[in-house]
Amino acid sequence: MGLLQLLKSQFLCHLIICYVFLVSGLIINLLQLCTLPVWLVSKQLARRINIRLAYCISSQMVAILEWWSGTECTLYTDPKSYPLYGKENAIVVLNHAFEIDFLCGWTFCERFGVLGSSKVLAKKQLAYVPIIGWMWYFLEIVFCKRKWEEDRRTVNESLEKLRDYPENFWFLLYCEGTRFTPKKHQVSMQVAESKGLSKLKYHLLPRTKGFWVTVQSLRGTAAAVYDSTLNFRNNEMPTLLGLLNGKKYHADLYVRRIPLELIPEDEKECAEWLHKLYQEKDSFQEHYAKTGRFPGPIMSPPRRPWSLINWLFWSCLLLYPLGLLLTQLISSGSVFTIVASVAVCSAASLGVRWMIGQTEIKRASNYGNKEVSLNNN
Numbered sequence: 001m002g003l004l005q006l007l008k009s010q011f012l013c014h015l016i017i018c019y020v021f022l023v024s025g026l027i028i029n030l031l032q033l034c035t036l037p038v039w040l041v042s043k044q045l046a047r048r049i050n051i052r053l054a055y056c057i058s059s060q061m062v063a064i065l066e067w068w069s070g071t072e073c074t075l076y077t078d079p080k081s082y083p084l085y086g087k088e089n090a091i092v093v094l095n096h097a098f099e100i101d102f103l104c105g106w107t108f109c110e111r112f113g114v115l116g117s118s119k120v121l122a123k124k125q126l127a128y129v130p131i132i133g134w135m136w137y138f139l140e141i142v143f144c145k146r147k148w149e150e151d152r153r154t155v156n157e158s159l160e161k162l163r164d165y166p167e168n169f170w171f172l173l174y175c176e177g178t179r180f181t182p183k184k185h186q187v188s189m190q191v192a193e194s195k196g197l198s199k200l201k202y203h204l205l206p207r208t209k210g211f212w213v214t215v216q217s218l219r220g221t222a223a224a225v226y227d228s229t230l231n232f233r234n235n236e237m238p239t240l241l242g243l244l245n246g247k248k249y250h251a252d253l254y255v256r257r258i259p260l261e262l263i264p265e266d267e268k269e270c271a272e273w274l275h276k277l278y279q280e281k282d283s284f285q286e287h288y289a290k291t292g293r294f295p296g297p298i299m300s301p302p303r304r305p306w307s308l309i310n311w312l313f314w315s316c317l318l319l320y321p322l323g324l325l326l327t328q329l330i331s332s333g334s335v336f337t338i339v340a341s342v343a344v345c346s347a348a349s350l351g352v353r354w355m356i357g358q359t360e361i362k363r364a365s366n367y368g369n370k371e372v373s374l375n376n377n
């Protein structure tokens, strides 16, 4: 292990990274709260400010992936579509099998300049995660309860509000609805069988209703669907803790741009179209398993320095007062103050560990474990 790698694996480094993320995140959440009066005066201005504030939070996680761990992200795509990425609104359909797939998505958002405005159809529970969940509230992220009777109205209403969004955005949809586990795969293939649908090897059966409502609501707003299929080289199973430890992974993303006009308007036809898309995605994964690459040429955008610059800015701003505080604390000699400070730090560490836990597949919900999901935690 090299010296730098040893440094990256040190708990003290992780503490510093998490401290910067936590404190800057809370400051930014507070600033977002302060934009509420701006909404009353100019909604578009408030949105533009929030895009930039959100960038300051999400790009810290991107910096961990790109600059701290040095993870390589390779894009396979058609050279004719490439110039359009970042220059139009799009609905992104991505497979959901990896703990850091959302972060790889964010990395591509960063490289194409749409990180601050990127959106997702997220489960409601994520709205309560401090910093990221609170940031999403101000970004007009669409939340769902994964109960169609309740979601059909709220999801449609939230999407309609994005029609006059002032900057280009990508709207991410994990149509599988939950992360891939062998148990969920087995259950969803039973559903596929009962519906006479072809089986999938690498994906769960997609839930079609959210896709249909998204396409219908964003017609005229989004130009295309970006069908995106992600995998990692050498069967890597990346984790957020791995990234924090400085472990380098190798992500490969295959993207096809499909103009929105090609997607059927009728709900049943749209569902069939999506099922067919997932058959194709499965064949791309099979190709990857056999050859170690996706079809088509590589058109990788380079990483940009902004996420690193943003991280360095917040570190300089927040580490100096921390140093001063620690010096004062130690020189005060008060046992009570020192014990209280250790308790606050421990609570904060546990809080961050809980947040990281949200990304772990072993802590995934029970959604999709039963054919008709009753337990929707």
Ligand SMILES: CC/C=C\C/C=C\C/C=C\C/C=C\C/C=C\C/C=C\CCC(=O)SCCNC(=O)CCNC(=O)[C@H](O)C(C)(C)COP(=O)(O)OP(=O)(O)OC[C@H]1O[C@@H](n2cnc3c(N)ncnc32)[C@H](O)[C@@H]1OP(=O)(O)O
Pocket: 085, 092, 094, 102, 103, 104, 105, 106, 108, 109, 118, 119, 120, 121, 122, 123, 126, 144, 145, 146, 147, 148, 149, 151, 155, 170, 171, 172, 173, 174, 175, 176, 177, 178, 187, 188, 191, 204, 205, 206, 207, 208, 209, 210, 211, 226, 228, 255, 368, 369, 370, 371, 372, 373
């Ligand atoms: C150039 C570069 C390109 C790309 C770069 C890549 C990406 C970057 C883009 C953007 C980044 C932005 C943000 C990223 C940051 C963070 C994201 C983090 C996480 C958030 C993700 C989540 O929270 S995922 C979970 C929430 N989302 C979803 O669930 C979406 C999919 N679900 C739906 O659409 C659902 O339809 C629904 C949620 C709207 C409603 O849920 P419900 O459960 O009620 O679903 P359905 O009514 O559809 O289900 C009933 C039907 O399903 C059948 N069924 C029953 N059991 C199963 C089963 N086990 N598997 C499959 N199907 C099942 C049932 O029979 C019903 O069938 P019907 O025929 O009646 O429909």
Ligand SMILES: CCCCCCCC/C=C\CCCCCCCC(=O)OC[C@@H](O)COP(=O)(O)O
Pocket: 017, 018, 021, 060, 061, 064, 099, 102, 123, 126, 129, 132, 174, 177, 178, 179, 352, 355, 356, 358, 359, 363, 364, 365, 366, 367
């Ligand atoms: C600068 C780095 C700082 C390190 C500390 C980072 C702390 C972590 C911060 C936030 C973590 C929350 C990110 C939320 C994204 C989780 C994405 C996700 O994968 O959600 C799962 C959901 O799709 C499906 O859920 P289930 O499979 O049904 O269950």
